[in-house]
Amino acid sequence: MSKFIKAAxxxxxxxxxxxxxxxxxxxxxxxxxxxxxxxQVTVTSDGSDLDxxxxxxxxxxxxxxxxxxxxxxxxxxxxxxxxxxxGFDVTGTDGETVSVASDPSVTLNSGTNSMxxxxxxxxxxxxxxxxxxxxxxxxxxxxGANQADGAYVxxxxxxxxxx
Amino acid sequence: xxxxxxxxxxxxxxxxxALASAIALPLTPVQAAGDLLVAPTRVVIDGQRGxxxxxxxxxxxxxxxxxxxxxxxxxxxxxxxxxxxEQENEIEQAAKAMIRYAPRRVTxxxxxxxxxxxxxxxxxxxxxxxxxxxxxxxxxxxxxxxTEQNIPEGGFSIALTPIYGVTIPVIIRQGNLEATAAIxxxxxxxxxxxxxxxxxxxxxxxxxxxxxxxxxxxxxxxPVMVARGIAVYPEVNQRKVVLPVPPEVAAQLKGNVxxxxxxxxxxxxxLIAKTDMVLR
Numbered sequence: 001m002s003k004f005i006k007a008a009x010x011x012x013x014x015x016x017x018x019x020x021x022x023x024x025x026x027x028x029x030x031x032x033x034x035x036x037x038x039x040q041v042t043v044t045s046d047g048s049d050l051d052x053x054x055x056x057x058x059x060x061x062x063x064x065x066x067x068x069x070x071x072x073x074x075x076x077x078x079x080x081x082x083x084x085x086x087g088f089d090v091t092g093t094d095g096e097t098v099s100v101a102s103d104p105s106v107t108l109n110s111g112t113n114s115m116x117x118x119x120x121x122x123x124x125x126x127x128x129x130x131x132x133x134x135x136x137x138x139x140x141x142x143x144g145a146n147q148a149d150g151a152y153v154x155x156x157x158x159x160x161x162x163x
Numbered sequence: 164x165x166x167x168x169x170x171x172x173x174x175x176x177x178x179x180x181a182l183a184s185a186i187a188l189p190l191t192p193v194q195a196a197g198d199l200l201v202a203p204t205r206v207v208i209d210g211q212r213g214x215x216x217x218x219x220x221x222x223x224x225x226x227x228x229x230x231x232x233x234x235x236x237x238x239x240x241x242x243x244x245x246x247x248x249e250q251e252n253e254i255e256q257a258a259k260a261m262i263r264y265a266p267r268r269v270t271x272x273x274x275x276x277x278x279x280x281x282x283x284x285x286x287x288x289x290x291x292x293x294x295x296x297x298x299x300x301x302x303x304x305x306x307x308x309x310t311e312q313n314i315p316e317g318g319f320s321i322a323l324t325p326i327y328g329v330t331i332p333v334i335i336r337q338g339n340l341e342a343t344a345a346i347x348x349x350x351x352x353x354x355x356x357x358x359x360x361x362x363x364x365x366x367x368x369x370x371x372x373x374x375x376x377x378x379x380x381x382x383x384x385x386p387v388m389v390a391r392g393i394a395v396y397p398e399v400n401q402r403k404v405v406l407p408v409p410p411e412v413a414a415q416l417k418g419n420v421x422x423x424x425x426x427x428x429x430x431x432x433x434l435i436a437k438t439d440m441v442l443r
Contacts (some may be wrong), residue, residue: 013437014351022171038202038203038217039202039203039204039205040200040201040202040217041200041201041329042198042199042200042201042221043198043199043206043327043328043329043330044198044222045197045198045219045325045327047326049322049323049325050323051321051323052321062185069311083430086323086325088325088327092202092204093392094391095375095387095389095390095391096204096391096392097391097393097406098299098392099241099242099243100240101243101245106319106322106323108174115321117323123239124242125404125405126407127390127407129409134423136389137325138381139323141321143290151308151322152321152322153321153322153323153324154322154323154324155304155323155324155325155326156323156324156326157301157325157326157327157328158325158326158327158328159299159301159327159328159329159330160327160328160329160330161207161235161243161297161329161330161393162204162329162330162331162332163243163332163373163390163393163394
């Protein structure tokens with residue numbers, strides 16, 4: 001991890017400029033040297049998406065929720081298979097405080113059928129202790145009664161906001 | 164009816180993602196698009212001089228990024244909230260109108276940085292004050308391939324694709340602006356995941372304040388806690404600051420401490436406000 005940060009620092013955020021001052025006379029000359037090291041932020045997906053797993057829906061509407069802590073299935077729904085919350089890693093300056101925001105809800109569409117999911121981030125603000133932090137984004141999926149077949153797709157926004 | 168798990172988008176990311184992607188069972192070729200680096204994390208423009216922000220693709224695949232100007236408002240809790248178009252006020256509209264930036268869409272191969280140029284064109288007769296918008300960098304998700312959309316008969320799949328990114332504030336100051344701050348109401352609060360040092364930051368004046376909080380314990384030369392990147396924007400006169408306290412620091416914080424608010428080093432590093440308090 002630290003190697004990664006160093007590499008990123010070295011490769012991309014070093015904007016340097018050197019300004020030479022003109023010599024006023026032959027005997028003395030002065031020059032200013034300036035290097036501007038910029039603070040950086042990186043946001044990376046940790047490889048897991050928001051995944052509700054395999055669900056067998058029932059005759060009544062119900063819900064399935066997934067968070068970093070686990071999955072909980074509402075009455076009348078059977079859940080199995082692997083599931084995951086979407087995970088993100090943030091790197092920046094040690095001790096930096098950042099806020100995290102996500103869309104409150106998302107509509108998943110399959111043709112004319114739809115479901116909604118509420119999106120919940122595990123944190124609203126976090127401190128990058130040691131320059132790193134991570135958070136995950138889970139959701140509450142609202143499964144309708146006898147939810148129609150289809151490929152339900154949707155996108156949701158997650159942003160890391162700097163003060 | 165069976166919903167079959169069907170992951171449409173898989174990602175890996177260099178280094179960081181190696182472990183995680185192993186857990187995420189990459190059964191199909193992995194696809195990483197959208198990991199990004201942005202520097203600097205804050206832009207303040209005084210006068211007409213422009214600047215630039217560096218965007219780097221740190222993912223393992225070519226990605227297309229969109230850069231846009233957004234509005235955010237600080238809440239009393241210190242969070243930044245979206246501002247919809249109907250809610251925009253005159254100051255926010257003026258900020259959006261005077262900030263020029265390019266390019267607004269860029270496709271980058273892995274490890275390819277791109278400078279986004281930023282400039283300001285202030286209209287004539289612009290009232291003195293601080294104007295701010297937030298520059299949002301995010302990747303446009305790659306289109307899914309047809310094969311990935313095939314689903315088994317009699318089931319259905321769920322695919323929720325996150326579009327993730329970073330916002331940094333772009334602040335324009337017009338005229339001679341002043342602001343002061345004060346720290347009040349410091350206390351330790353019990354949270355579900357440990358203790359948090361909580362206090363109010365009060366602001367007065369006609370611009371935002373920004374800096375880092377240092378918690379100093381008498382007799383110790385190093386601060387016991389440092390939190391950087393704490394701002395109070397002009398739309399609020401007071402915000403709450405909640406700093407999670409690591410367990411190893413919690414015991415040290417009890418008793419007399421001094422909470423100090425400093426400007427960042429590149430803005431002079433001066434003391435903005437300081438309050439002694441007793442924490443229990």
